[in-house]
Amino acid sequence: MGERTPEIVRDEDVRRAYAADVSGLVMVPDGVARPTSAGEVAALLAEAAAAGTAVTAAGGQTSTTASSITDRGILLSLRAMHRVIDIDPVARTARVEPGVFVGDLKRACAEHDLLFAPDPTSEDECTVGGAVACNASGARSLRYGATRPHVRSLRVALADGSIVDVKRSSVEKNTVGFQLAHDPVDWFIGSEGTLGIVVEAELSLLPLPALVMGLSIPFASEAEALAFVMAARESRALHPRCLEFFDVLALAITRAAEDMSSWALGAAAFVYVEEVPARGTEPALDAWLALAEAHGAITDDVRVYDGETALRDARRMRHAVPAHMNERGAARRPFGGRKVSTDWAVPYAQLARAIARARDLAERAGIDQAVIYGHAGNGHPHQNFIAGDADDLAKIDRVVEATLREVIALGGTVAAEHGIGKIKRKWLSMQMSPLQVGMMRAVKQQLDPRGILAPGNVL
Numbered sequence: 001m002g003e004r005t006p007e008i009v010r011d012e013d014v015r016r017a018y019a020a021d022v023s024g025l026v027m028v029p030d031g032v033a034r035p036t037s038a039g040e041v042a043a044l045l046a047e048a049a050a051a052g053t054a055v056t057a058a059g060g061q062t063s064t065t066a067s068s069i070t071d072r073g074i075l076l077s078l079r080a081m082h083r084v085i086d087i088d089p090v091a092r093t094a095r096v097e098p099g100v101f102v103g104d105l106k107r108a109c110a111e112h113d114l115l116f117a118p119d120p121t122s123e124d125e126c127t128v129g130g131a132v133a134c135n136a137s138g139a140r141s142l143r144y145g146a147t148r149p150h151v152r153s154l155r156v157a158l159a160d161g162s163i164v165d166v167k168r169s170s171v172e173k174n175t176v177g178f179q180l181a182h183d184p185v186d187w188f189i190g191s192e193g194t195l196g197i198v199v200e201a202e203l204s205l206l207p208l209p210a211l212v213m214g215l216s217i218p219f220a221s222e223a224e225a226l227a228f229v230m231a232a233r234e235s236r237a238l239h240p241r242c243l244e245f246f247d248v249l250a251l252a253i254t255r256a257a258e259d260m261s262s263w264a265l266g267a268a269a270f271v272y273v274e275e276v277p278a279r280g281t282e283p284a285l286d287a288w289l290a291l292a293e294a295h296g297a298i299t300d301d302v303r304v305y306d307g308e309t310a311l312r313d314a315r316r317m318r319h320a321v322p323a324h325m326n327e328r329g330a331a332r333r334p335f336g337g338r339k340v341s342t343d344w345a346v347p348y349a350q351l352a353r354a355i356a357r358a359r360d361l362a363e364r365a366g367i368d369q370a371v372i373y374g375h376a377g378n379g380h381p382h383q384n385f386i387a388g389d390a391d392d393l394a395k396i397d398r399v400v401e402a403t404l405r406e407v408i409a410l411g412g413t414v415a416a417e418h419g420i421g422k423i424k425r426k427w428l429s430m431q432m433s434p435l436q437v438g439m440m441r442a443v444k445q446q447l448d449p450r451g452i453l454a455p456g457n458v459l
Helices: 012-017 038-051 102-110 128-134 222-234 248-257 285-294 308-331 348-365 390-409 425-431 434-447
Strands: 031-033 055-058 074-077 084-088 093-096 151-157 163-167 197-204 213-219 240-247 269-275 303-306 336-342 371-375 380-389
Touching: 012 031, 038 055, 038 074, 038 151, 038 197, 055 128, 084 102, 093 102, 102 128, 128 197, 213 222, 213 285, 213 308, 222 240, 222 269, 222 285, 222 348, 240 248, 248 269, 248 308, 248 371, 269 308, 303 308, 308 336, 308 371, 308 380, 336 390, 348 380, 348 390, 380 390, 390 425, 425 434
Parallel strands: 031 074, 055 074
Antiparallel strands: 084 093, 093 197, 151 163, 151 197, 213 269, 213 303, 240 269, 240 371, 336 380, 371 380
């Protein structure tokens, strides 16, 4: 006898509680289901498939692209599936349900001197299922990569209600069939809930670093800060796991949030770095300071973060920027505005040129400059605009589209870590050819022939 289908709640207050994510959009679902097991997810999908009812999965609803909200069918909240099933210190693996918050998983792993490497900034609000569905990354992806390489196997509920287990192969060579079919795990990572719903994940873990040193380094000019990032990325003497850039507007936000009103008053930008030295060696503080000084840093105001408590303070400082911008954007919703965020990326050597072009486009359009911050070491900044009303929103949208065309011309991508969702779907064809989009549609048709999973996301 199969598991029961979870209750579909149609109370308006409940539906509205799941109607918003970080995108700034509000979409009220027809109903909300909150399963507590994989069997319940499968049972709901089987009924939905028979009825042709749309189902959109959601975790912590921290999506910036509206991929975790819907106004069609059922919003399937996976927050109640939040067990860390097992951590194996010998195999260095963790098995978890999709509703586990990434931050909680990291803390559980740390008790075994292990690290789950992906580190989305919102790790205490985003779930593992969401991280897998969007291939989340974060500041430390410079060293560790995004979520994809850290996923060993998945249990997935398909659109027809069946459950499949997919696992990475351990062979080093394989010539069977098309390469795109070799690793079904990769079909679901980054698919934004459109091909199946992750109900369990087995994740690879790393040894917890013995030492980590953080530095906040202010610069008198933005150009010097970006040149420093490039030099640090290419240095053989340094071992950064993140290289984060903050422009003058982001600097002002962090000053206010952390009560550092007198810090680096002459700075136009700052760079936050974390170094993980080889085991048995000390962090290369002198080498970092020398490189910073050679690039015009205000070395008297460099801040050093040593130890877990200090590193948490630094992380809070970084998170202050998107948190502040989210609050400002939410305040403009009643007026037809919101926060508009980008996550484009270019080859890191092109970053300064791309930012300069983005700023020029905003200036020529007569809109306020975006707050620019983020993963400069990967050539991946975030632009956060605030649209005061619907007219502002339309102007900003045109500037973002023009910026993305420049980004593509520089060999970049329209979405580096937040996915496409609903907001960026209109720009998919800017980067992908009809052949590529057709291949994606063919996979979607095979796995979800009635198109019930996450309608409006990606395709």
